[in-house]
Each structure stands twice: as structure tokens, then as C-alpha cells.
Amino acid sequence: MIKMVTAIPKNLAMEFRKNGVIWHNTMPQLNDRFIEETKRFMMENTGYNDYPVACMSKIRGRDVAIQAAADGLADYIPVRANESIIFELAMPKDAIVSIDYNELLRINSEISLASDKEDLQYVVEELYSALVVGMQEVDDVVSFVSGLALSRCKFFTVLDSDFNVADFDFPGVEQVKLNNLNTFRR
Numbered sequence: 001m002i003k004m005v006t007a008i009p010k011n012l013a014m015e016f017r018k019n020g021v022i023w024h025n026t027m028p029q030l031n032d033r034f035i036e037e038t039k040r041f042m043m044e045n046t047g048y049n050d051y052p053v054a055c056m057s058k059i060r061g062r063d064v065a066i067q068a069a070a071d072g073l074a075d076y077i078p079v080r081a082n083e084s085i086i087f088e089l090a091m092p093k094d095a096i097v098s099i100d101y102n103e104l105l106r107i108n109s110e111i112s113l114a115s116d117k118e119d120l121q122y123v124v125e126e127l128y129s130a131l132v133v134g135m136q137e138v139d140d141v142v143s144f145v146s147g148l149a150l151s152r153c154k155f156f157t158v159l160d161s162d163f164n165v166a167d168f169d170f171p172g173v174e175q176v177k178l179n180n181l182n183t184f185r186r
Helices: 008-018 032-046 102-112 117-130
Strands: 003-008 052-061 084-091 095-099 142-147 153-160
Touching: 003 008, 003 095, 003 142, 008 084, 032 052, 032 102, 032 142, 032 153, 084 102, 084 142, 095 102, 102 117, 102 142
Parallel strands: none
Antiparallel strands: 003 052, 003 084, 052 142, 084 153, 095 142
16 A cells, blocks of 8 residues: 545535545646546556545655655645645555656646647657556656545645644544644745
């Protein structure tokens, strides 16, 4: 199993609790075409066909856990006090696709700048070469899951505006307290 962390806006929490799954772009900087092609790659290589939700599985060369993610998650995925819920989840390695964060940024930019179908096809081929099923051995790894499922979440935390843990409830998911939360943006 591969551990990952991600964050969703607090306003999606009720939908997440009710439906048990959410499809949300946790990295709003990603181009729609990047997401679409990642979904296609995921479907062809894992069989999963839902919206790919971005998570961090490695930050600065270290495997992630919700406690350690406080020191850096906001550098990759938007996390704001009083607006975000952070989740730690675990997935089998054959159910995720991963990419180096720097490659993700480069390829996403190239997709946005593609001037014609040939350019776009070339960049999509680069994306397919950069994506792998399972985990990559690089410092910063973005892993995509096919929809964020509450049943896969192990821990969560909700931050209030003073960076204290706010009370919230997700059945079957343990709420944890975090320390040293000065890295989050207001």
C-alpha cells in the first residue's frame, strides 16, 4: 500500500460524507487536458475510469504521513486554514499512477502552450512516458487516485483560522492533531 496525503476544500465535506467519494481537482493549476489525458492513461493501465484526484505520496524525498505533511503540503496542493481538510489515504500501488512533480509542472505548461494538434500529441506522449503505475523514486511525487474514496482515508484533520484542529466527523476515519502548522497559508 502507498500512503498519500491530499486536501479538499471544507465546503465539499458534506458531499464527501454523504457520497463517500469525491471527484475534485486538488491541484487547480492543472490544465483540463492534462487531467483528461491522465484519466485516459489511468484507465488504460489500471482499469479505473473516474476523475483523477492528485495526492502527494512523497514530499522532499520523504514518504508522507498526515503529521509530516504539515511541513510542505501547501507547497504543492492548496491548503488554507479554515478552508481545507487534509486526508491521509492508502492505496494499492497498482491502483494509482504517479509522476514527478517537476515533470508534471513542465508537461502541464507545454500542454497549455501547444499550438496545434501535432504539438499537443507530442506533449501527450511525453506525459504518457512520465506517468507510471505505482510509485516513482524521485523527491516529490504526485500520485493520482481514481476519485477520492472515504473508505481509503485513514486519517484527517481540519484547521480553523488560528491553525488549531477543528472538530469534524468522517465515519471510520480517525481525526488527528497536528503541530507546527505555521507553514499553512491563511
